[in-house]
Amino acid sequence: xxxxxxxxxxxxxxxxxxxxxxxxxxxxxxxxxxxxxxxxxxxxxxxxxxxxxxxxxxxxxxxxxxxxxxxxxxxxxxxxxxxxxxxxxxxxxxxxxxxxxxxxxxxxxxxxxxxxxxxxxxxxxxxxxxxxxxxxxxxxxxxxxxxxxxxxxxxxxxxxxxxxxxxxxxxxxxxxxxxxxxxxxxxxxxxxxxxxxxxxxxxxxxxxxxxxxxxxxxxxxxxxxx
Amino acid sequence: xxxxxxxxxxxxxxxxxxxxxxxxxxxxxxxxxxxxxxxxxxxxxxxxxxxxxxxxxxxxxxxxxxxxxxxxxxxxxxxxxxxxxxxxxxxxxxxxxxxxxxxxxxxxxxxxxxxxxxxxxxxxxxxxxxxxxxxxxxxxxxxxxxxxxxxxxxxxxxxxxxxxxxxxxxxxxxxxxxxxxxxxxxxxxxxxxxxxxxxxxxxxxxxxxxxxxxxxxxxxxxxxxx
DNA sequence: CACTAACCGGGGGAATCTCTCCGGTTAGGT
DNA sequence: ACCTAACCGGAGAGATTCCCCCGGTTAGTG
Numbered sequence: 149x150x151x152x153x154x155x156x157x158x159x160x161x162x163x164x165x166x167x168x169x170x171x172x173x174x175x176x177x178x179x180x181x182x183x184x185x186x187x188x189x190x191x192x193x194x195x196x197x198x199x200x201x202x203x204x205x206x207x208x209x210x211x212x213x214x215x216x217x218x219x220x221x222x223x224x225x226x227x228x229x230x231x232x233x234x235x236x237x238x239x240x241x242x243x244x245x246x247x248x249x250x251x252x253x254x255x256x257x258x259x260x261x262x263x264x265x266x267x268x269x270x271x272x273x274x275x276x277x278x279x280x281x282x283x284x285x286x287x288x289x290x291x292x293x294x295x296x297x298x299x300x301x302x303x304x305x306x307x308x309x310x311x312x313x314x315x316x317x318x319x320x321x322x323x324x325x326x327x328x329x330x331x332x333x334x335x336x337x338x339x340x341x342x343x344x345x346x347x348x349x350x351x352x353x354x355x356x357x358x359x360x361x362x363x364x365x366x367x368x369x370x371x372x373x374x
Numbered sequence: 375x376x377x378x379x380x381x382x383x384x385x386x387x388x389x390x391x392x393x394x395x396x397x398x399x400x401x402x403x404x405x406x407x408x409x410x411x412x413x414x415x416x417x418x419x420x421x422x423x424x425x426x427x428x429x430x431x432x433x434x435x436x437x438x439x440x441x442x443x444x445x446x447x448x449x450x451x452x453x454x455x456x457x458x459x460x461x462x463x464x465x466x467x468x469x470x471x472x473x474x475x476x477x478x479x480x481x482x483x484x485x486x487x488x489x490x491x492x493x494x495x496x497x498x499x500x501x502x503x504x505x506x507x508x509x510x511x512x513x514x515x516x517x518x519x520x521x522x523x524x525x526x527x528x529x530x531x532x533x534x535x536x537x538x539x540x541x542x543x544x545x546x547x548x549x550x551x552x553x554x555x556x557x558x559x560x561x562x563x564x565x566x567x568x569x570x571x572x573x574x575x576x577x578x579x580x581x582x583x584x585x586x587x588x589x590x591x592x593x594x595x596x597x598x599x600x
Numbered sequence: 601c602a603c604t605a606a607c608c609g610g611g612g613g614a615a616t617c618t619c620t621c622c623g624g625t626t627a628g629g630t
Numbered sequence: 631a632c633c634t635a636a637c638c639g640g641a642g643a644g645a646t647t648c649c650c651c652c653g654g655t656t657a658g659t660g
Contacts, residue, residue: 385637386637
């Protein structure tokens with residue numbers, strides 16, 4: 149029941165190659181379909197049978213770990229870095245803009261950061277670090293008078309997850325629309341009055357398109373039904 | 375291909391009774407599972423075969439219309455009412471709090487209002503009216519100096535959908551947490567400084583539970599997989 | 601070059617879900 | 631009470647997706 153891959157015997161060359169192909173295929177599919185994508189699709193895209201996928205990775209979580217492990221560690225480093233900012237508010241906004249850039253560009257990363265997926269060690273570490281970062285920056289920004297004193301790190305996390313989850317819907321019509329929404333959210337955190345919003349607002353048609361996407365977070369369904 | 379029910383011949387008594395049973399069952403199931411719930415579940419709960427459901431309703435959209443038609447018309451009236459407020463900002467907040475109360479209490483209504491479900495006439499009418507309401511109230515609130523001039527009705531709609539979609543996740547742990555988030559969002563719309571937040575913030579544990587729910591918007595999946 | 605352990609992919613069982621067929625049953629008028 | 635059109639529900643075809651079994655193939659070694 150332990151790890152599927154024994155470190156003792158290095159994989160045979162073909163096995164290793166297939167493993168790489170699977171990770172590459174999974175990365176592509178996760179990026180534009182999210183981490184709930186059918187595993188069979190990934191195997192097909194990699195040009196191997198589904199059995200090979202299950203032989204290399206115990207399940208979805210292990211594949212996710214293999215695909216996103218490195219990039220999650222990168223984000224983790226960015227979080228650490230952000231906390232070293234002297235101006236806490238500047239550090240916070242820079243950090244969040246970086247995160248949202250990732251959420252908007254990569255559906256898989258979005259799933260990982262805006263939902264509670266279990267069983268991925270790197271992800272648990274990231275969540276912990278992320279919470280620590282937000283807590284620290286928010287607290288210091290409050291001390292520096294840049295954030296309203298009644299907001300908590302939990303408030304921020306919830307709002308970020310809610311907004312982040314919706315972002316992919318808007319990227320279809322306007323790739324940078326998230327900047328505007330993040331700015332609006334952050335303005336709600338500040339004690340003083342409003343600051344100008346970046347980027348143009350969505351047009352009504354673009355909004356409709358975005359709303360449509362919102363419902364399609366995952367619609368596997370089955371056959372004929374619309 | 376027209377309507378499945380002929381108005382000429384009223385339904386036989388048993389047929390009508392089953393129709394009512396189906397609507398009642400659908401209402402219950404939609405309320406706590408959302409409108410993507412399996413139709414077979416609804417038929418089973420109503421105590422009839424799935425064929426009876428398909429005989430009475432052409433598909434999911436027609437059933438939704440039958441279940442939510444009345445309540446949607448109620449909301450529609452509330453929107454009309456809200457627009458008659460002299461103080462646009464007060465009207466807007468009252469309207470939104472009412473809507474969010476519904477979104478938090480009823481998963482089906484939430485799906486209907488935060489995603490772009492197609493094929494339900496009452497819903498199209500509601501969306502149109504809702505947009506008109508927000509546009510009107512926001513515009514007038516801006517003229518009255520209560521809302522920052524650079525925000526648009528589309529901005530508001532997007533943020534509301536994003537937050538509304540996340541609300542059910544928080545209701546498990548804290549039924550009224552949405553008040554706090556809505557207040558935070560609305561504060562971002564105001565030109566002046568911050569106003570006190572209602573309701574307590576989520577605890578870290580409650581936040582975790584909420585994040586977990588976020589991913590479970592719909593996880594039909596299949597068999598053994600976790 | 602021969603051998604064997606590791607590896608491979610197709611195919612299939614099981615679980616879900618939508619939607620339809622068909623033989624048996626019932627409501628409601630005469 | 632009888633008859634017929636309308637109605638009913640179980641059963642199942644077809645579509646997905648997860649996951650594993652099994653006979654054939656291949657990498658790497660002596």
